[in-house]
Amino acid sequence: MYGVTQALSTPTLSGSSADFWITGGPAYTGGYYFIEQPTVPNPVSYLRYEFDLYVPSQYATAPQALEFECQQNSNGYTYNYAWQADYASQTWRVFNYTTKHWEGTSVAFSGFAPDTWHHIIAMYHASGTQIIHDSITVDGVTSPVNITHDALFTGNGVELTNAFQVDLDGNSTPYQVYVDNMTVTLAD
Numbered sequence: 001m002y003g004v005t006q007a008l009s010t011p012t013l014s015g016s017s018a019d020f021w022i023t024g025g026p027a028y029t030g031g032y033y034f035i036e037q038p039t040v041p042n043p044v045s046y047l048r049y050e051f052d053l054y055v056p057s058q059y060a061t062a063p064q065a066l067e068f069e070c071q072q073n074s075n076g077y078t079y080n081y082a083w084q085a086d087y088a089s090q091t092w093r094v095f096n097y098t099t100k101h102w103e104g105t106s107v108a109f110s111g112f113a114p115d116t117w118h119h120i121i122a123m124y125h126a127s128g129t130q131i132i133h134d135s136i137t138v139d140g141v142t143s144p145v146n147i148t149h150d151a152l153f154t155g156n157g158v159e160l161t162n163a164f165q166v167d168l169d170g171n172s173t174p175y176q177v178y179v180d181n182m183t184v185t186l187a188d
Contacts, residue, residue: 002031002166011054013117013180021176022166028064034071034163041158042188043074043126043151047081049162050121051182057114062175063087067165068122069095070184073158077151079131081124085109087169094133094145098152107136107143117180126151160186 002022011017022031049070055063069082080097092107112118121142123134133147162184166177 001025004033008178011117011178013052017054017178017180018182019176019178020164020166021174022168023174024172025168027170027172028168030065030067030165030167032163032165034161037070037160037162037184039158040072040160040186040188041074043077043079043129044072044186044188045125046185046187047124047126048121048183048185049081049124050119050185051164052180053112053118053120054116054178054180055112055114055118056176056178059175059177060111060114061087062169062173063167063177064169065167066177067095067167068120068163070124070160070162072126072160073154073156076153076155077129078154078156079126079151080149081122081131081133083122083133083136085112087111092136092143094147094149096149097131098150103147105136105143105145105147107145129153 005019065086067084072079082095084093093102121137129151131149135144
């Protein structure tokens, strides 16, 4: 079972955070949440996904992974811009939507320090029918990656979403994290 509780007054930076929680289920499954954004007809030339994340100390090592993405459907193609903070491999990974696999990057991940807010910025863009993961910034440290994947022709209509996901570990350990100041900035 999983869910999200919104408009929390603590912990928060803005005065209103969201609690993403998962209480169990099959090992390695997750709770996926997405928000519809105003549609953009052309592939984005600039996409910035930004938020603050807080992991309570009692859950500091509970996640298998934390994931976030923006996904755009344009001209029949699906452009998937996804990152995963993978606790198991201790790396930041990106999702290849065409092969449906997570791929490692050169960016190390050692978990988020508990009981503190972490500022995360992911930068992306499209070029024709290609997706480019430009960089990931965590707490002011930017790691350029410049990873390119092909968009997948799906025939889907125009749509833009942003999402957040909490993933269970092999023991289905329950946990929760808080997200605040989530914004998506783009240009087509």
